[in-house]
Amino acid sequence: MTILDEILAEKVKEVAQLKHSYHPASRASVSAKRSLYDRFIQAETVSIIAEIKRASPSKGVINTAVNPPEQAQEYAENGAGAISILTDRPFFQGTMLDLEAVRGKVEVPILNKDFIIDEIQIDRAKDYGADVILLIAAALPKKRLDALYQYAKAKDLDVLLEVHNEEELKTAKSVGAEIIGINNRDLKTFEVDIGVTEHLASQIKNPETLIISESGFRHRADVERVRQHGVKGILVGETMMRSGNLAQTFSDLRVPQL
Numbered sequence: 001m002t003i004l005d006e007i008l009a010e011k012v013k014e015v016a017q018l019k020h021s022y023h024p025a026s027r028a029s030v031s032a033k034r035s036l037y038d039r040f041i042q043a044e045t046v047s048i049i050a051e052i053k054r055a056s057p058s059k060g061v062i063n064t065a066v067n068p069p070e071q072a073q074e075y076a077e078n079g080a081g082a083i084s085i086l087t088d089r090p091f092f093q094g095t096m097l098d099l100e101a102v103r104g105k106v107e108v109p110i111l112n113k114d115f116i117i118d119e120i121q122i123d124r125a126k127d128y129g130a131d132v133i134l135l136i137a138a139a140l141p142k143k144r145l146d147a148l149y150q151y152a153k154a155k156d157l158d159v160l161l162e163v164h165n166e167e168e169l170k171t172a173k174s175v176g177a178e179i180i181g182i183n184n185r186d187l188k189t190f191e192v193d194i195g196v197t198e199h200l201a202s203q204i205k206n207p208e209t210l211i212i213s214e215s216g217f218r219h220r221a222d223v224e225r226v227r228q229h230g231v232k233g234i235l236v237g238e239t240m241m242r243s244g245n246l247a248q249t250f251s252d253l254r255v256p257q258l
């Protein structure tokens, strides 16, 4: 069993619990969507999605002392184009309350990074204030991916559709994904290779598709590598969470679009 299988097995239990106890739209009123797509597609620099991630299966504890709203504010002040919040509890020590707390503190789009397998998680993401949700091609059969994609779009959410290989990229294109996230991390082996983006991004020919490269960004040279292949945004977790000087980290990773 891979770690992704383990995470998905937990999600099946979480969804069963949610269906029992969660009533969509029972939370705070939902404010207007902040479009990640519109902001990133026209930006002059490679946009940065800065992530709040306390821990992860591959790295263990990263930063449990973080105060999510304060961290998010610092991200925004340093030029983050969007903020990603890992809300999974068992494997990443996150919570939906992190997302809700951050929503009120910043004006950039908020990505609910979780392992979505059911519509009720999309309802919840919207209710807690997400503008964007993540769908992972490796986690869902094509028919379910398509259904969840359409469901999220009907709720006026942007969808970051994540792929890691050619077959998943083909699926993402057939779903009509406007935002494709290429994860450099293999969620089954944890191997991280920025070459995955170089390989897959060159196969996305539609200039209206927004390409985001995810995972493994440490240095400016990493970003320079992917921007040559039409990447308009990067998703950065660990480097942000371990940074002792976010102004410096953002300045290192911010590069102009070609």
Ligand SMILES: O=C(O)c1ccccc1NCC(=O)[C@H](O)[C@H](O)COP(=O)(O)O
Pocket (backbone or CB within 6 Å): 003, 004, 051, 053, 056, 057, 058, 059, 183, 185, 187, 190, 214, 215, 216, 217, 235, 236, 237, 238, 239
């Ligand atoms: O990060 C993990 O160990 C992990 C394991 C299994 C599923 C997902 C996982 N991470 C989610 C992500 O893809 C990253 O949080 C995100 O892309 C940022 O990566 P990084 O900048 O390398 O922290």
